[in-house]
Amino acid sequence: MIRPHHRNPGPAFSEDAAAAAPLRWLLLSAVRSSPVRAFRTDRLRPAGIPSLLVACLALAAALLxxxxxxxxxxxxxxxxxxxxxYVERLLNENHHLDEIIVAELRRLGCTADSGPRTMMPAHTEVLVTYDARWTWDFHTYLIELNLELHTVFPSKKLADGRYYQPSIKPRAPVEVVRGLLGPLFGR
Structure with missing residues (x-):
């Protein structure tokens, strides 16, 4: 004998259940007829809230x-x-930023070299100094770079640049140096 599937009628009929019945019917009909359905229609939650929550979380993650x-x-x-x-090499800097700066200056058409200040050639016109701040968050990345360009004699400031990005997804040091030196040379 085949029995028809019957739902559990639940607790005995009461006044509270009678008062909640129209509200339950209204919510269920809204969820079932909505073009944006909730993840589970057997629960009483309005359609769109889970997708709105997911959209807000995705936006917050993108901003972070x-x-x-x-x-x-x-x-x-x-x-x-x-x-x-001439790019002055910092003795405590092990990320070779001086070489990256020299490579970018050469790409811009200048003659450039790097090393300690005591090894600076006599014919140098501009001394480039920098200060870099690195941080570690599962990998080491550049968080801040300050460049200054001075004439050798007399020591007169020609230009400066600053990069600062305290975020989880940083730019590569080559891009940072290019972004600083390009505008200084009008490119």
């Missing part, structure tokens, strides 16, 4: 990952008239 970055450059004198640059 991108973070805020700032790049500012300022030049006092046009740098295109100088050709020979």
């Amino acid at each position: 990952v991108t973070g805020c970055s700032s790049v500012s450059t300022r030049k006092v004198i046009a740098l295109d008239r100088f050709q020979r640059f």
Whole structure:
């Protein structure tokens, strides 16, 4: 004998159940007829709230990952008239930023070299100094870079630049240096 499937009638009929019946019917009909359905229609929750929650969480995660970055450059004198640059290597900096800066200066068409200040060639026109701040969050990345360009004699500031980005998804040091030196040389 085949029995029809019967739902459990639940507790005995009461006045509270009678009062909640129209509300339950209204919510269930809204969920079932809505184009955006809830994940489970057997629960009484309005349609759209889970998708709204997921959208808000995704937006918050995107904002946290991108973070805020700032790049500012300022030049006092046009740098295109100088050709020979020397990047002072910091003794406690093991990330080879001086080599990255030299490579970018050469890409911009300048003659550049790096090393300790005591090894600076006599024909150097511009001394480039930098200060870098690195941080570690599952990998080491550049969080801040300050560049200053000075004439050798007399020591006069020509330009400076600052990069700052305290976020989880940082830029590569090559991109940071290119973003700082490009505007200083008008490129």
